[in-house]
Amino acid sequence: MASIIPAPAESLVSVQGVHKRYGAVHAVDGVDLEVRPGELFGLIGHNGAGKTTLFKMMLGLIPLSAGDIQVAGARVGEGGFRAARRRIGYLPENVVLYDNLTGLETLQFFARLKAAPLNECAGLLEKVGLGPAARRRVREYSKGMRQRLGFAQALLGRPKLLFLDEPTNGLDPEAIREFYAILRGLREEGVTMILTSHILAEIQERVDRLAIMTAGRIRALGTVQALREEMSLPLWIEIRPGSGGLERVRALLEGLGVPQVEERGDELILRCPRSMKMAVLEALTASNVEVLDVHIREPSLEDVFFGFSDLEAGHGN
């Protein structure tokens, strides 16, 4: 595991040597993880990488095969964990609520269970944009509305720790923007959040740190920038030469030894190591080929993610 930032001394979530086995399947295979107070922490991985299993173990929903998890000062599964749960909010992946209740009744039911003040409910519905639908039955809600209601439920009782499993599933872009605006507000209040998302581009601008999970293990942990650097992933350079320049540029690049050059329409797209970037640009300037546009693209979180996944697959073989 690549640990870029040392584990903090005090953490709100502490996962140590955790394993989960289902028969021969090792769903979670020796995970260590520390999440600091006030942090917005992202957990990414393919389906079946073990994210949701890890989430459920942190919430005490499934027992550990081995290891230890402490959340908000209590060991998961022990007596003191009930009190900790009152300060934890959880939005499950594809949240399912009760069709026969109205939005307001749903929140009131969960508020009672969490011993949260009932007068909080109406305000929370407003906050997630469900104010006008408060007295409609959940049966009539769209997928996005259900997701918002699930989110409002997670905010009951002013939690200091939020677990959000694929929270933007089913939300339209506008709603996703509003959702992250709420998260920013919560972060200012010092709420710690752990979220998973399959929309990697969405996470990369928003999390403080993230962990990449594959095959039940955390392969990388750190800030997005630190992970990019650690991976030393190649850059993408898109070059649009003037008419008739395509072949000359291609020859130029091949002369430089650029490993991967693709033609797409009237553009050449090359993937090259960061160290080669300046050489490519200088060669382009020195040759008097007309170049209409050059675009340099940093590796995205997707690239980082697939980079680690590829490494993993390489090790596996």
Added chain:
Amino acid sequence: MEIRQVGIIAGKEFWDRIRNRWVLAVALVFTVFALVIAYFGGAQQGTVGFRSIEFTIASLVSLVIYLIPLIALVLGFDAIVGERERGSLDLLLSMPITRFELLLGKYLGLAAALAFSTLAGFGLVAVVLSTQLSLNALFHYFGFMLSSVLLGMAFLSLAVMLSVFASDRTRASGLAIALWFFFVLVFDLLLLGALVVTGGQYGGEIFPYLLLLNPADVFRILNIFSLEEVRTLYGLATVFPGRLAEPWLLTLVMLAWIAAPLGIAAWRFRK
């Protein structure tokens, strides 16, 4: 254990059944059947109209013994597996509630709905008949109502147990029907068969005790043995020893039938 949390879950289950008119529908079924039986139960013998509380109760027992277990099993079979299959169980369990509190809350809420329908449905009939009944008859009828509630609770407990064990709703519903067949139809036939095959030579003494292994039979004994006239009519006194027919003893057996499946369910659900 926090009683408050149990109460919140129970309250939701109960009000869900009130709101979707389940309680009303079941109460109406009980009322209509009880009235029909009370007035037309003697039609085969050529009499129409209310005859005696003994005959009414005896006829009602034959009906209730089929109906209540079925209603209770249908009510409870998806209590846990339904939440699990829909995907709402994880969210519930992430709340500050233990698995035992959730299970008990579910059971008590459903039990309250079933008890309420039973008492309301049969109670209405008692009110209608009250002018024609003596105090003693009302007492017997009241006993019948209470034992009906206990019968429902016992089968509801079985239903909740299988809803914990079953991996999906379809299997749970199949198991519920199988349980109903076993306890309501097959069990007595098996006992009878055993008696016939052995020519009554073996098992005759343990036969009454075997009946206690079926809550439906316990219910039948509870009601029929409390009525002198019915007991002699059915010729049951020779089969069932009086010392076992003590209402308090049978009630205890019934309570065990409520507690045991719930206990097993709680043990299984704890993981």
